[in-house]
Amino acid sequence: MNGELSGYLLSFMEYMQVEKNYSAYTIKFYRLDLEDFFAFLTAQGIASLDEVGYPAGRLYLTMLHEHGYSRATVARKISSIRSFFKFLMRERIVKENPFALLSQPKQHKRLPKFFYEEEMEQLFAACEGDDALSRRNRALLEILYATGIRVSECVNIRLQDIDFEFETIHVKGKGKKERIVLFGHFAGEAVSDYMAHARKTLMRGKEDHPYLFVNARGGALTDKGVRYILNEMIKKAALTGKIHPHMLRHTFATHLLNHGADLRTVQDLLGHESLSSTQVYTHVTKEHLRQTYMAYHPRA
Missing domain, CATH: 1.10.150.130 (Tyrosine recombinase, N-terminal domain)
Structure with missing residues (x-):
């Protein structure tokens, strides 16, 4: 060069x-x-x-x-x-963009993979237990499913970012954009239980740090660590295939739309800049409706 x-x-x-x-x-x-x-x-x-x-x-x-x-x-x-x-x-370095009119190849749109509600119940059942790791795993799964945040946003949640009174979390997303996400009482109870009975146990007297989720050695949980935890849940729940943290984000959006949420609200909750990024989930819900229709209508 x-x-x-x-x-x-x-x-x-x-x-x-x-x-x-x-x-x-x-x-x-x-x-x-x-x-x-x-x-x-x-x-x-x-x-x-x-x-x-x-x-x-x-x-x-x-x-x-x-x-x-x-x-x-x-x-x-x-x-x-x-x-x-x-x-x-x-910057006035060149006069024209030779790639402005260059057509890009059309991409095959793959529908996001998500969990059905019955499968989510199996995952939550796989987190049952009173030991510190089970409490942490339950809180982690509840937060990912309740908020639809990215795994990178999840591992960067600090204790000071959580507001239990208003059930909100302050997260920093792509491009350092910040937003407020909501969580319900199931996630709130799971996180409160984890903080009260598991986080300090996992820290084992190590120097404290501000991050909510910690690994088995007391350090801040990483993206790779979340993937490992979720795949262990899949094995324990006897579900087939591998799980990717983004599947819980897809599940969050799909379940909201299936239960009547409007697209703009889901866009805001996901932190999407463009509505087109959120519209892919309408294809998922339509496919879900189609499969249900074909399975149960007597003349389908």
Whole structure:
């Protein structure tokens, strides 16, 4: 990568971090996508971004397909480059965005996987017990299901973020955006029980930290730790397949819609910026209705 491209990339990374508040994880993939694109430019003998036009964009898109990248990966890479050129236009470094009219491959929309209410009852039954880990696991499952928060938001809940009087939690989501989520009395009782009878036991006299959920050694629980705990619940509940923490977020949204919640409310509770991100759950509920109809209507 020549010095000019390296400088533009650094400026773009700073822009995404400071002005867009993107996470380190998101910025990492932007950087990798752009470095791959810069390598392509070098291989094609294109030394300046001013020389990049629509034909070069089409050639790069063709190359991505020839290398066997999935549609989702190709779409992400093209989106990263488009955003980069949009930034360059804003900074008056280039006059046009050669990727603005480049069509991205259509992606297959997969419906989110979720748990039926009967399966959730099995998961809660798998958390029964008076030992410290069972109390923690029960509180963790109740919070994830009651709030629909992301696992990254869950592990970052601090004790001071919980308001038991108003049954709310202050969470920090994607792009450092903050919001208030609600929880019900089941989750409230489970968390209160965990804090009163399990958290200090798990801490074992170690130096205290502000995070609500702790691991078996008393440290702050991690994303990986949550996945392990949930998969152990699946085994104990004798449910098939593996669980991903996001499935509980999907379950939260799906169950709300199935019970009559409106889409805008679910959007706010999930912390989605766009309603289109929430609309995928309407497909889930419609599919659920269709399956129920086909199973029980005498002339289906």
